[in-house]
Amino acid sequence: MKLKIVVLAKQVPDTRNVGKDAMTAEGTVNRAALPAIFNPDDLLALEQALRLKEQNPGSSVGILTMGPPRAGEIIRQGLYRGADTGWLLTDRLFAGADTLATSYALATAIKKIGDVDLVIGGRQAIDGDTAQVGPQVAQKLGLNQVTYAEDIKVEEGVATVRRHIDGGAETVKVPLPALITVNGSAAPCRPQNTKLVMKYKRATCPMERPAEVPYASLYEERPYLTLNQWSVADVDGDPGQCGLAGSPTKVKSVMNIVFQAKECKHLTASDADIEGMVKELLDEKIIG
């Protein structure tokens, strides 16, 4: 069957290669010092979507992302790999969102997109690590949800999903429409495709473009070079539930924790000492 798939993707600072100036003096992430990348788990979600598209001819994959205009790059990254379209939610009113306001915005946009069979996102973003946005979107849209997915197949309106669980995997079935979040253990995302990069390299959202845009006439000739850019009003959103206004979470402070305890015990290699240690670990529920 033809599937209409939306991939939730986030542009995040690359926290995997953190340098000295990664944090500001106030304890927030210094986004300017870190390269902005496609959230790794979301790339895995994109790969699952693209595989489903290949297995179900006629399907389409769209990238939905929220962020400042430069997050248009996330849509391009999707197009370079085989996505068909994308939507950038960008508006000052969206800014400062916690997971609740983010999931509200995304859910509203998915409604606006309409007739979506499958929403796939990464399990969590490497900047916030909450893993809340996917499930919240499912909740708001009343969709079935499956988390920790490693592999997704769809047959006759039912998705069969292999989930990563402690010590193994379980396979579940879920009727569509559904929302699935993909685990870090899923297959890596495919590389960019050269022809698609050549085709879409100048695709931008209107707000990303400089005043003097190079190759201006191309945008008139090739509509696919203009990416969808949606404001709160475009998705019929309630400004009160968006961005800072819609975010009950307030970060009070962030602390660096350095483990300072230096307590240690010395054991000999005798059976008695080893037995004693095992017993102690069992008693304290560290093992067992």
Next chain:
Amino acid sequence: MANYYKDHPEIDFHLNHPLMRRIAELKERGYTEKDRYEEAPVDFEDCIENYRRLLEIAGDIAANTIAPNSEDVDLEGPHLENGRMKYASKTVENMEAVRLSGLWGVTMPRRYGGLNAPETIFSMCSEVISAADSSFQNIWSLQSCAETLYEFGSEEQRQKFIPRICAGETMSMDLTEPDAGSDLQSVMLKATWSEEQGCWLLNGVKRFITNGDSDIHLVLARSEEGTRDGRGLSMFIYDKRQGGVNVRHIEHKLGIHGSPTCELTYKDARAELCGERRLGLIKYVMALMNGARLGIGAQSVGLSQEACNEAVAYAAERAQFGQKINRFPGVYDMLSRMKAKLDASVYKALEDIQRERKLEPEERAEMKTYSRLADAFTPLCKGMASEYANQNAYDAISVHGGSGFIMEYKSQRLYRDARIFSIYEGTTQLQVVAAIRYITNGTYLNIINEMLGEEVLPELLPLKEKIAGCVGILSECITKVREAGDSEMQDFLARRLYDMTGEIVMSLLLMRDATVAPDMFLKSAKVFAAMACETVAGKSSYIMGFDKESLPAFRAVEETE
């Protein structure tokens, strides 16, 4: 994230070569395809950006997929299963990544699904992939066989095969046989026309076939019964889907383990003739080999780069006698020579000029000049670059000391992999044979003298003087060899003339590059020119002191008459 293209600005420098504008214009025929193909460039700047993006993708896959897989590929290698070759599992992973990235059919026209990039870009891409794993570069770069198929095949054959290659099907060129290695005229694989089946049938054995279980083979076979030389050979296309060719054996090799080297048996294998009968060796294989030789040139450069990187990184880290070893003259002598040899091997923007067919008359004249240049430079490029890759791999181990001899370090693989570069697609000795004509007839000397007339940085003037002196010595040596009028003596001394010529040309090319980008190349230009002077002094003293009466003392076999 590491990127084998972006991390080496030298490649980008060559992309800015002034000739690129002309190459791109010719390849894109004045940017006329933009209305038919969404990926086609609209002008030169757009085109160069496309090339850059292409190389970025290659650099990304090279650094993040192929390189991390290279050790496993080296250890596992391909294996034989019921007459079929199976790639090492990580090679399969590499193939899939490259297929999805669309880096097949790189130089093929868009109407067949290709990327329509010029040979120069293909070579750069080759370099980047080879730096990650030269055994994978072998498999990948055999796509250049499509050039020959495109050039000499019929339109029907192009439409049938080229789109498949662009979609990721692999190729091989089946030339060598047990008794026909460097001497391809003695190829015996038999091609007979079958009236009954309405096609040619191939029977016989091929040996040492790189990627021999490929999807689409170009096969050199004897179509003219009763002939014994090259004029009885034709070229055929064998499609694996037809069946009839099996892999009998996969060679165990010193290096490039990931690249399957197969012995093939042909049993009534159905094949189509490519081009005209009898032109197989004398025309088509020559074209095929020229492409393949440039491929090995690029492969060598890539490996040189990696050897250099490994050595530099190790020397910067390893301390002995209280300091980092890169501070010792004996070590930095090696490091600077490695970098200089590397930079010298990368002079491909010049000789890789694409020979495009079906051009306007005036363009054809222009192409003729370039293609003559390419013919002259190809043996120099392949021979020198492959020897340098070996030297760099050797030195990379030296810099590592005892650790270099340990299998856990990458240097040993580079050393093993490089060894074949100066052997296959024509040994260095055969490159010398191909080049000697251009050495003695003054083709190179003319080019060299032209280059001596170019402006260089004031800082380089003393060096250029020295090189000019070397050119004088070289031409004296050439005159002496020519005037001796003894072909055996000429052949015996040819390698020395070749080395002198090669190093002089490369010195001048490096000076040219250093003049444009001193930050990148000035050091190498100085190091390399000093090396060239050393070579010319040594070789010339050998040649000038040589007389043909002393030849018998060198012969391996006494004359029997």
